[in-house]
Amino acid sequence: MREGLNAALAILRKDLVLEVRSREGFLSNLFFALLVLILFNFGFDPGSAAIVEGKAAIFWIAVVFASALTLSRTFQRESAESAIHALALLPLDPAWIFVGKFLTNFCVILLLMTLTLPLFIIFFDVSVSWRMWLLAAVCPLAAAGMAAVGTLFGAMAESTRLREVVVSILLYPIIVPLLIASVQLMRQALKLTGEIENWHWMGMMVVFDLIFFAAALVVFDYVLGE
Amino acid sequence: MAPIVRLSGVDKVYGTRPVLQNIQFELREKDRILLFGPNGVGKSTLLKILASLTPPTSGSISFYEDRAGLRLFRRRMGYLGHESLLYPDLSGEENLLFFAALRGLGRDRCRSLLAQVGLDGEAAQRRVRFYSAGMKQRLSVARALLHDPEILLLDEPFNALDSGFVSSFLQWIRSRTVVMVTHQVELARSVATRQFEVGNGKVVEKLVGAA
Numbered sequence: 001m002r003e004g005l006n007a008a009l010a011i012l013r014k015d016l017v018l019e020v021r022s023r024e025g026f027l028s029n030l031f032f033a034l035l036v037l038i039l040f041n042f043g044f045d046p047g048s049a050a051i052v053e054g055k056a057a058i059f060w061i062a063v064v065f066a067s068a069l070t071l072s073r074t075f076q077r078e079s080a081e082s083a084i085h086a087l088a089l090l091p092l093d094p095a096w097i098f099v100g101k102f103l104t105n106f107c108v109i110l111l112l113m114t115l116t117l118p119l120f121i122i123f124f125d126v127s128v129s130w131r132m133w134l135l136a137a138v139c140p141l142a143a144a145g146m147a148a149v150g151t152l153f154g155a156m157a158e159s160t161r162l163r164e165v166v167v168s169i170l171l172y173p174i175i176v177p178l179l180i181a182s183v184q185l186m187r188q189a190l191k192l193t194g195e196i197e198n199w200h201w202m203g204m205m206v207v208f209d210l211i212f213f214a215a216a217l218v219v220f221d222y223v224l225g226e
Numbered sequence: 227m228a229p230i231v232r233l234s235g236v237d238k239v240y241g242t243r244p245v246l247q248n249i250q251f252e253l254r255e256k257d258r259i260l261l262f263g264p265n266g267v268g269k270s271t272l273l274k275i276l277a278s279l280t281p282p283t284s285g286s287i288s289f290y291e292d293r294a295g296l297r298l299f300r301r302r303m304g305y306l307g308h309e310s311l312l313y314p315d316l317s318g319e320e321n322l323l324f325f326a327a328l329r330g331l332g333r334d335r336c337r338s339l340l341a342q343v344g345l346d347g348e349a350a351q352r353r354v355r356f357y358s359a360g361m362k363q364r365l366s367v368a369r370a371l372l373h374d375p376e377i378l379l380l381d382e383p384f385n386a387l388d389s390g391f392v393s394s395f396l397q398w399i400r401s402r403t404v405v406m407v408t409h410q411v412e413l414a415r416s417v418a419t420r421q422f423e424v425g426n427g428k429v430v431e432k433l434v435g436a437a
Binding site for chain 2: 003006007010011013014017018021022077080081082083085086087088089090091092225
């Protein structure tokens with residue numbers, strides 16, 4: 001257990017170092033999210049009913065598409081010089097390799113959300129209230145769900161020629177429930193008055209994360225072998 | 227004593243092209259095996275099957291004839307692939323430190339290996355992307371030897387290495403159980419105890435000194 005956890009943390013450290021060194025990957029994703037926010041900001045009248053109703057969805061559109069780009073690169077570094085073979089030959093349960101890559105994707109997606117959120121607040125003139133604390137739970141839960149599903153699909157798509165397309169095709173339909181829950185809870189967070197309702201969406205996000213994390217742990221050995 | 231690896235009736239097919247057919251093969255302790263043959267006949271594929279990197283299409287593979295033998299085999303085995311298995315944007319030292327961390331080994335082991343393969347000092351701090359082919363191969367050798375494996379599976383191990391380093395490498399090989407795939411057969415024969423010719427989907431043992 002401890003050996004596996006150390007290996008997962010070593011993979012996380014290595015991936016974060018490489019992510020910092022190849023900044024263009026993360027920055028291009030962040031700029032993509034920024035572009036989506038700008039386009040929606042200029043495409044609708046500020047304060048219009050469409051913006052008031054739809055701005056929570058706009059945030060998640062920006063974040064999800066930018067995250068998909070990150071997820072499609074999950075195993076790119078491992079395949080450049082076939083370093084994945086060195087990982088596959090470790091005397092460890094391959095699930096720990098998944099955990100390491102999952103942690104990397106979780107951190108990168110959460111950072112992407114954290115940097116996109118202030119821009120979203122500025123562009124859409126969001127009034128910051130105490131209810132925004134809800135996002136401190138929603139964003140990590142959404143990042144964990146996307147990372148769990150995306151890490152597995154990133155591994156599956158690595159040997160294909162159209163990696164980005166394959167990850168997107170597989171990822172988006174699966175994470176629809178997670179996104180609906182995220183949008184519903186964000187709408188609650190952006191309201192200025194009234195009680196916070198629909199807590200069951202939070203429960204659904206937790207269940208989604210647990211199911212897909214567990215499923216990915218189980219099937220990752222097979223995916224790595226293929 | 228049980229063989230380290232046993233292949234029984236192994237076939238490997240890529241798409242519709244059969245590469246290996248009905249292979250029977252055993253690797254035993256202290257074997258130093260040379261696999262040779264022309265390009266594209268399945269030598270590297272056979273090595274990857276032995277390394278547990280690629281599953282056979284059919285047939286069986288066992289490690290120490292034990293269901294739990296694979297993990298022991300991976301603990302004892304070092305693999306040098308056709309590619310470097312390194313990260314180009316990490317330095318030589320960072321690469322070794324990463325693989326050492328994965329196996330719970332310390333910094334001292336990395337430093338001593340880097341010195342042994344002649345990549346200490348400034349070279350250790352340089353990113354692998356900027357290494358020459360020979361330096362990259364030396365670092366790959368260091369990575370494969372990092373956990374002091376008793377079994378080595380080597381794919382073209384002498385590529386891009388100078389004669390001085392090859393001599394040291396052959397010394398390392400002499401004290402271990404080895405399977406090597408190489409076109410530099412004369413070098414490999416100087417340490418091999420058994421040799422096999424791979425071709426037409428078959429693996430045929432040749433007498434040492436008679437091939």
